[in-house]
Structure formats: structure tokens, C-alpha cells
Amino acid sequence: xxxxxxxxxxxxxxxxxxxxxxxxxxxxxPVAASTPADADASLPPEIAAALPDVDRIFADYQRExxxxxxxxxxxxxxxxxxxxxxxxxxxxxRRPVSADSLFRIASxxxxxxxxxxxxxxxxxxxxxxxxxxxxxxxMRGWTYPADWPRIRVRDLLTHSAGLVTDNPxxxxxxxxxxxxxxxxxxxxxxxxxxxxxxxxxxxxxxAVLGRIVANVSGMAYADYMxxxxxxxxxxxxxxxxxxxxxxxxxxxxxxxxxxxxRPEPELADGAFNAMGGLQVSANDYAxxxxxxxxxxxxxxxxxxxxxxxxxxxxxxxGAGFASLAQRPGASGGANACRQSVTYGFGMRVARxxxxxxxxxxxxxxxxYGSFVxxxxxxxxxxxxxxxxxxxxxxxxxxxxxMALHRAGAIKPRPTPVSPLLAQGYAAAGRIYAAGDVxxxxxxxxxxxxxxxxxxxxxxxxxxVKRQAGDCGxxxxxxxxxxxxxxxxxxxxTGTVKxxxxxxPTANATIQELEFESAR
Numbered sequence: 001x002x003x004x005x006x007x008x009x010x011x012x013x014x015x016x017x018x019x020x021x022x023x024x025x026x027x028x029x030p031v032a033a034s035t036p037a038d039a040d041a042s043l044p045p046e047i048a049a050a051l052p053d054v055d056r057i058f059a060d061y062q063r064e065x066x067x068x069x070x071x072x073x074x075x076x077x078x079x080x081x082x083x084x085x086x087x088x089x090x091x092x093x094r095r096p097v098s099a100d101s102l103f104r105i106a107s108x109x110x111x112x113x114x115x116x117x118x119x120x121x122x123x124x125x126x127x128x129x130x131x132x133x134x135x136x137x138x139m140r141g142w143t144y145p146a147d148w149p150r151i152r153v154r155d156l157l158t159h160s161a162g163l164v165t166d167n168p169x170x171x172x173x174x175x176x177x178x179x180x181x182x183x184x185x186x187x188x189x190x191x192x193x194x195x196x197x198x199x200x201x202x203x204x205x206x207a208v209l210g211r212i213v214a215n216v217s218g219m220a221y222a223d224y225m226x227x228x229x230x231x232x233x234x235x236x237x238x239x240x241x242x243x244x245x246x247x248x249x250x251x252x253x254x255x256x257x258x259x260x261x262r263p264e265p266e267l268a269d270g271a272f273n274a275m276g277g278l279q280v281s282a283n284d285y286a287x288x289x290x291x292x293x294x295x296x297x298x299x300x301x302x303x304x305x306x307x308x309x310x311x312x313x314x315x316x317x318g319a320g321f322a323s324l325a326q327r328p329g330a331s332g333g334a335n336a337c338r339q340s341v342t343y344g345f346g347m348r349v350a351r352x353x354x355x356x357x358x359x360x361x362x363x364x365x366x367x368y369g370s371f372v373x374x375x376x377x378x379x380x381x382x383x384x385x386x387x388x389x390x391x392x393x394x395x396x397x398x399x400x401x402m403a404l405h406r407a408g409a410i411k412p413r414p415t416p417v418s419p420l421l422a423q424g425y426a427a428a429g430r431i432y433a434a435g436d437v438x439x440x441x442x443x444x445x446x447x448x449x450x451x452x453x454x455x456x457x458x459x460x461x462x463x464v465k466r467q468a469g470d471c472g473x474x475x476x477x478x479x480x481x482x483x484x485x486x487x488x489x490x491x492x493t494g495t496v497k498x499x500x501x502x503x504p505t506a507n508a509t510i511q512e513l514e515f516e517s518a519r
Contacts (some may be wrong), residue, residue: 050407061396080286089251106363114346137186158319170203181271210274212479253367264367318342329398423508429473445503468494
């Protein structure tokens, strides 16, 4: 279940098919268009402008990666605004892929498990700093070398529990019976390094989290997820028991080997389901993406969904083991900016110079590959599912995100201007108009005149006004936080740019103020 892209070079050209899918559940029908029919009026124009490039990127990727079938979608404004199916969901019946075709999403399951742990924490049933063995008694007999600390729930979430990377092995444990997993836990496993020191990706660790969900909640992991996560989100077609889903809707998994597609064995629901067993449709998964994105920005107002917004935002809290990485895809070459990357709770978290904060995760599995990329500051998410082994589509999703960026669709939502900031900004306008900081003496923090006295402020203001002249100070301030912002004024003979920073006081007092003139 690696979060890294695992791509094999391919040349064949499977069948391609466009489709329409409404935001509400329903079987999609093949048509010429590729955006939801009821989304045209609300489709942001910047996204619409990028769609030809986005569609080309995924069509090329599906062909070149030898994927029998593929579906991809864009979520914006809280809904699925673009979805398209390519190829077929099974090679025998040749059923076309639709927005209701069911794909296993492998390690993209991990963020669902992380949300379940956070939900139980919110309910007061566990702490992230609990020792894992508090909730999984079989771990109490584990042997830890020397002074190594015992594993916490938090360590499991962030892949820093000291368990060895286990992608090839872990992928084949999906069907492991619960009794066999219990015996494995009782026997203990060798540890790779001390917990809480290094990131090392572990599917076994997320299987342990699934056991914690079951033990703490008192119900099977899959039942808990259905009742407390999937159903509240309206993901009625999604689940862990793959065989229970209608065969006519399932995308069957294949591998590309010896220049031919070969069916992969179906892995039944088992003890490792928490790390990669979920099966979803594009319509269902779009609801999940929209729910995650709705947690940004932090704000007052009604909460909806199975977890509070603040808990969802905890997905970005990494273990602190940051690294540098090139952006995946064609736009991640030597001249591209490097990303600062860490692993949060079930999500890879990266700061990208073009896209800003991103949350992503791939899924690699026998018969399936998938990837999701969220850009929460812009409120946009992309995802893709494929029914070819380890065909995660990571490069295509990143390239599609950059196509949206080039079209102007990836732009941060403005930070609301708080009442305190509005008061401080008004005081800054009075100061400039008077040419004297004492014109707003009550709005100055105690440090303000200690850092620069009133006489020197008067001189500095006179210098700026000599170049720019009188200014209209009613232009809106751009908030950079609840207590800070930048502004730009059009003046008689130039422009004044500046910023205001408030002190952490009950009233709107200014601790720092800057004015800069430009002709």
C-alpha cells in the first residue's frame, strides 16, 4: 500500500468512454459531454478552461499505463463538478466505467481509519497518546530492545511506530482472518527502530489501528466504519465486503504481465481491512472529498458531518519528520520547486510553491491503483481510480492539478477580516491622514512608541506622504490572519503599501505598522 507512485511503462490503448455523472447518486449514462449535466451553471470558469488539458492528461495516462479502466473526478464548491470514465470495468463483459463503478482504493483507506480514531478520541474513549497496548492487550507482551519506548496510538497514525516498511507483504494480508491476526499480535513482531523517531510506512500499524477501533467501539471495524463514517457521509455504495457488492458495478482488478492483462485474485475482507480494504465509487468518494475540504478554513458556524472541522484538520498534523521531495508528474522536473513533505494522520502532507498546502495519498493493491490530492486552501480536490495493479495515477493527478493552477483555478480563499483587524486598520488610516501616530494613540500597543517615538514616526510619515501624497484609505485590507493584514492605497501621486500587526490584547492595539510609498 505504498504512498509513492508505482508505474509500469505501457503502450496499449484500451477502450475510452466519456460519461456524465450527476452530483447525486445514480447510474451514469455514456454521452458526449464529460461534466455533470447539472453542474454546468455552477462550474467555475477557471476549471472549465482547464478541462481539455485535464481530460487529455488522464486519457494519455490510462492508455500509456495499460489500465483496463479508470475514473477521475474534480470536487469544488462542495460537489463533484467534473467526472469522467475511461475504458471498461471488466474485460469479459466489457462494461464501461461509470461514476458508479466500484473500485478498491487500497491505502487511501487509511485516512478513513484515522478519522475513526479521531472520532473515538472526540468521544473520550481513547487518547492519541495512549499506549497501543492499552487497547490491544496482545501487545503487552512485546519485547522492546534496550530503552526503546512503547508504541503509542499517535505513532501508529503517523507511521513512526518503529514497524518495518511492509508494502509487498502487507498488500497480501488483506484477507487475514481476525484470529490469525490475534495470534500474530500475541507472538509479537520484530521492531525496526525506536517508536517516535523516524517515519517508516507500515500497513501492519494501520491494521493495529483497525483492531483499536474494534476493541474501543465494541463492534467490528467494518461495521463501525459503515455506521459512523460511511453512512453519515451518504456513501451508500461503499464498503469493505467486496463480494457483497453487485458484480455488474464492480471494477475487477487486473495486472499487466507478458504483454497481456491477467485477472488478480479477489482479496476478501479481513484483519488488514483498516489499511486498505475499502471499495468506493466516484460518486461516493466525491462526498468524502467534499467533507474533508469543508473543514477549511477554520470558522464559526454550524458543524455537519461525522466529525468536527477541527478534528478533520488534524489529518495534516505530521510526525515532524519533514523531508524534501520533487513534485510528481511532468511538472516535477529539475526546475520545479521542491516540496516540504511529512506524513499526517492517514495523509501525505506537502507544501507546494504553486499549489500551497496539499494532502494526498496513493493506493497500490493487487488489481487496483488510486490517488487523491486535496488543496484545502482553494477548496478543490482531485482523485482517480484504476483497475490495474499498483497503477496509482499519481503523476496524472498532479499534472491535472497543475493544469488547474495554470488556468487560475487554484487560488487561496480570502481570510475573513476580523472585527479587531478592521478596527486596527481604521486606526492606521487615521494615522496616515493626520501624519501623526498620536492621532490614534489609544490604538497603539505599549511597545509601539518604545520601538520608534512619535517624532521619528512623524518624520517617516512625512517622507512617505511627500512621495505619494494624500491617499484614499478606504480600500479593503487583505487579512493574513485574524490579527494581521496588508493593504494598498491609491494616492495623489503614487501608491502606498503597508501592513498592520495587532498585539495579543483584548482591544485592537497595533504592535507594528508599516507604510511604503511607490510611484
